[in-house]
Amino acid sequence: MTVLHAAQALTPTGWQSDVRLTVAEGRFSGVEAGRAPEPGDARVAVLVPGLPNLHSHAFQRGMAGLAERRGASADTFWTWRETMYRFALRMSPDEAEAVAAQAYVEMLEAGFTRVGEFHYLHHAPDGRAYANVAEMAERIAAAASRTGLRLTLLPVLYRWSNFGGAAPTEGQRRFVGDLDLFARMVEGSRAAIRDLPGAALGVAPHSLRAVTPDDLSAAVALAAGGPVHIHAAEQVREVEECLAWSGARPVQWLLDEAGLDARWCLIHATHMTTDETARFAKSGAVAGLCPVTEASLGDGVFPAPDFVAAGGRYGVGTDSNVLIGAADELRQLEYAQRLARRERNVLASPGASTGRSLFDAALAGGSRALAADGGGLAAGAPADCVALDGADPALIERRGDALLDGWIFAAGSRAVDAVWVAGRRVVAGGRHVAREAVGARYAQVLARLMAE
Known part of the structure; x- marks a missing residue:
């Protein structure tokens, strides 16, 4: 005792x-x-x-700081993504486990006690599925077990390169697979975490770029009532391409077509209209905010004051793991709002502590998003x-x-x-x-x- x-x-x-x-x-x-x-x-x-870290791509810890050289034209998320693809194509399963373990050590040292691993590095470097389709998921579970970090494993369905089922690119070959393969990955992931105390399983349709509406429905069914996480509206270009495909913005489409509720977590949701923000807040879904990565990638600023005022819940995640820190994510969240609004103590009620407001929100929202006991x-x-x-x-x-x-x-x-x-x-x-x-x-x- x-x-x-x-x-x-x-x-x-x-x-x-x-x-x-x-x-x-x-x-x-x-x-x-x-x-x-x-x-x-x-x-x-x-x-x-301890705080929940609701969004991580553990393998990206190994490339932290490697995309900080300006290219011939303006650098954006899309140019950073090409660097990430090249890095992702190199790792063996042993190496992916080692990088995840390093990231998880740093998360624990920073005050996180659970991670939501948005796991899409599935296949061998040549793009072929491993004989054990859950090989890489088992490596994530092993890293969590080695370090003692609680795990909510979120295997990712990644089928297409863009809206409407565009064929995947060569750089995405380690991520993509059909629905049958994904179903087997989910079951393999469930087995991988079976012996981890307090572990949970959800699913993560990568984004509306990477799944069709039918794919999305199939993935949600495989969650079996567990968490459903999806990237949404991180970039202006993504919003424009979603409008061209469907006539709706990403968050709008999810609200209208996907039946958002408390099981869902929308990662980023940076670019929303006033109506989307209010409807998202009222849906019960959690906003998965990754302020350090969003600043690193030049994504934009989430409309946090309006979202919170409408009753919205949020948590924070380390996403690309370029810098791992619970306090860093909460500080960046508040500071981005201060810069955008030219005010101070934006995310606290009158007379309240900003640190306490941020901490309480991240604990409650992150716990809900990761199916954790908060x-x-x-x-x-x-x-x-x-x-x-x-x-x-x-x-x-x-x-x-x-x-x-x-x-x-x-x-x-x-x-x-x-x-x-x-x-x-x-x-x-x-x-x-x-x-x-x-x-x-x-x-x-x-x-x-x-x-x-």
């Missing part, structure tokens, strides 16, 4: 002092405030629930939590919500001191317990990939 003692802890009823949390069989069996620490307790200054620091909830270093310069003498403001806006990942998942400490002193071994293997993989 593990017992944690926090000088300050963020519980579902708010901040409490001198909180003693007992862990049994991976869950909190008792949470008591106003208790002095006892011998043997693991003592921390500040304890908060019970927080409460009896019966999974013992997934993050200890912050109260001696960090940005946290000294702070109490309550000011701690979240200091973490998100002034300290970032350096303030993460320890992380527990299912009651097992996987980060201590800011470093993952397997960082050295995982990092050494990652370095070997990158040496080969970069030499090609």
